[in-house]
Amino acid sequence: MIVAIDGPAATGKSTSAKLVARKLGFTYMDTGAMYRCVTLSVLRGHISLTDEQAIKLLLKDVNIQIEMIEDALIVRLNNEDVSMLIRKPKVTSHVSAVSALPQVREHMVTIQRQIGGNKDCVIEGRDIGTIVFPNAKFKFFLVADDFVRAKRRQLDLKAIGEEKSIDDLVEEIRRRDTYDSERSHSPLKKADDAIEVDTSQLSIEEQVDFMVNRVKNY
Structure with a gap:
């Protein structure tokens, strides 16, 4: 069974998806981390x-390995732990452009289908319910107010020793939303049969419980 959790940045996808997977006993897949690994490789190689x-x-x-060790998501790129590096602002500012490349998306989608195609899996991203697994049993699309998202992103950056103003982050978030939604290949959009969850005023526990209950009560 596939549970797809899509939505723009800082709506709570990653944190929620990890907890939903744990409560359901499913495998967790962070497709965003996969695209960030490719972006880091492109930047390191100074590739146009x-x-x-x-x-x-x-x-x-590019060999990407993702696993949960206790409560931590460990991301390895060619056997190097890049869990922190892929969250740096430079990677964040380039990931939309890299992930919009058709050959990158096609390659990653193939890998994602291979990983999730034969197991119970909670997969989060931007095109899981529309492109990667359009027949997923459950599809959720998370949204949130831009300023709430900016505050969440600011906390994430502080955790890795980075600082940015709320205004700059709001602008960055809106710019990325536009880019992701308007790209020609696998744009960010809500699947017609997805359940929209506005996380602006929800705690992590509330949004996780909502999704878990929908799955368990099916």
């Missing part, structure tokens, strides 16, 4: 986003 051949070669050499 217009150099399709170089990106194609890079994708062949």
Whole structure:
């Protein structure tokens, strides 16, 4: 069974998806972390986003491993722990452009389907319910007020020693929403049969319980 949790940045997808997976006893997949790993590789290789051949070669050499160890999500890129590095502002500012590349999305979607296709899985991202697993049994689409999202992002950045103003973060969030929603390949959008969850005034526990109960009571 696939539980798809989609939505824009800082709506609570990652935290909620991890807890939903734990409560259901399902595998958890963070597709955003996968795209961030590719972005980090592109930045490290100083590869132009217009150099399709170089990106194609890079994708062949990218080995991503994601696992939960106790409460921590550990992300490894070619056996290197990059869990913190992929959350840095430089990666964040480039991930939309990299993940919009057709060859990147096609490669990642293939891997995601291989991982989640034969197991009970909670998968979070931006196109899970529309592109990756359009026949997912349960689809949730998380939204939240822009300023609430900016405050959440600010806390995430502080946790890794970075500082940004709320105004800058609101602008960054809106710019990324526009980019993700308007890209031609696998745009961010709510699936017609997805359940929308506004997390602006919900605690993590409340949004997790809502989704878990919908699945368990099916």
